[in-house]
Amino acid sequence: MTDWTKIPIKGILLDITGVLYESGGQAIDGSIDAVARLMKSKIPVRFCTNETSCTRKALVEKLHRFGFSMEEKDVFPPIPAMSSILKQRKLRPFTILKPEAMADMSEIDCSNPNCVVIGDATTEFSYETLNKAFQLLVSLDMPLLFSLGRGKYYNENGKLALDVGCYMKALEYACDIQAEIVGKPSRSFFNAALEDMSVSADQVVMIGDDVVNDVGGAQSCGMRGVLVRTGKYRFQDENHPEVKPDGIVDNLAQAVDMILKAL
Structure with missing residues (x-):
């Protein structure tokens, strides 16, 4: 793994299920505050999810009930x-x-x-x-x-x-x-979020719990991919035969600590 915070970070893509909250459960410890701190830092943040069990509006309303405060336009299902x-x-x-x-x-x-x-x-x-x-x-x-x-x-x-x-x-x-x-890990899906932020791929970090579709998909588009040990993560993911994360963190809160410290 490299020091994934060494190159300036001008944009963040976040997976939702498994990073912000556990499917069928509750917000992951520290994730609400972590997202709030990112938004306060003025770094553009977009939420890229393969969630299709409900409408985008319903998904955002559920996130708001958890305590998150993102806007619907920033969520990409x-x-x-x-x-x-x-x-x-x-x-x-x-x-x-x-x-x-x-x-x-x-x-x-x-x-x-x-x-x-x-x-x-x-x-x-x-x-x-x-x-x-x-x-x-x-x-x-x-x-x-x-x-x-x-x-x-x-x-x-x-x-x-x-x-x-x-x-x-x-x-x-x-x-x-x-x-x-249509969704992660397709390039067109990731690129839509990049275009919305007006930030080049090499300046963006994707944080997700799926080593192939989140991390590997982002890396194939030129972004850095960081794996969290929450959600669907399994310890075998750290030694995946094809995808090597740029970073591995315990949770979103730890990733945000590292990002903000590097600013």
């Missing part, structure tokens, strides 16, 4: 980006998403679908829904599968749970196709 893609490409999706999340796709025509979109559907995933997605994809001359992230698992109430990437891989295998990822 995949569904708004997915909606833009569907509109631009005139696509009509068959969706496997939680009903609570569909409000962010209210302007999208889902009749006579010609593509499939999957996200954090949890209990909406079943043999029946996956089979419908499969049947649609194999019926199309040019099948299109969009996945709102590609995580393998996440931490929920202290236990690991299957993430959307597992279902994405099943459909890829069955249909002999490759999904388009």
Whole structure:
């Protein structure tokens, strides 16, 4: 690992679940104060999440209940980006998403679908829904599968749970196709947040609990990636065969201490 604070830091990207709060639980110790201190420092902060179990508005309202004070415009989940893609490409999706999340796709025509979109559907995933997605994809001359992230698992109430990437891989295998990822670790997703901050990638640090999608995804875009030992973190992540974090910290509070000390 390098001294990831040595190069000036002009922007911060934060994952949400597993960094700010535990899925299904409460805010992680020190995270509320850590975010407040970052914002007070005037360093631009954006929140990049693959959370698609609810609307962006509902997610921000939940964070506010925890005690965070970010604005909705600074939170980057995949569904708004997915909606833009569907509109631009005139696509009509068959969706496997939680009903609570569909409000962010209210302007999208889902009749006579010609593509499939999957996200954090949890209990909406079943043999029946996956089979419908499969049947649609194999019926199309040019099948299109969009996945709102590609995580393998996440931490929920202290236990690991299957993430959307597992279902994405099943459909890829069955249909002999490759999904388009909308969300981390796609470059276009990270770049949207960078453009919003007007900061170059080499001056930005991404802090997350997913060594591949948060840390590795950020590094592939030219950013520094810092791994936190909260959320879905496992000790094996520190010796990942492909991704080497620029830094590893116990939690967000420790990372912010190091950032502010280096200013």
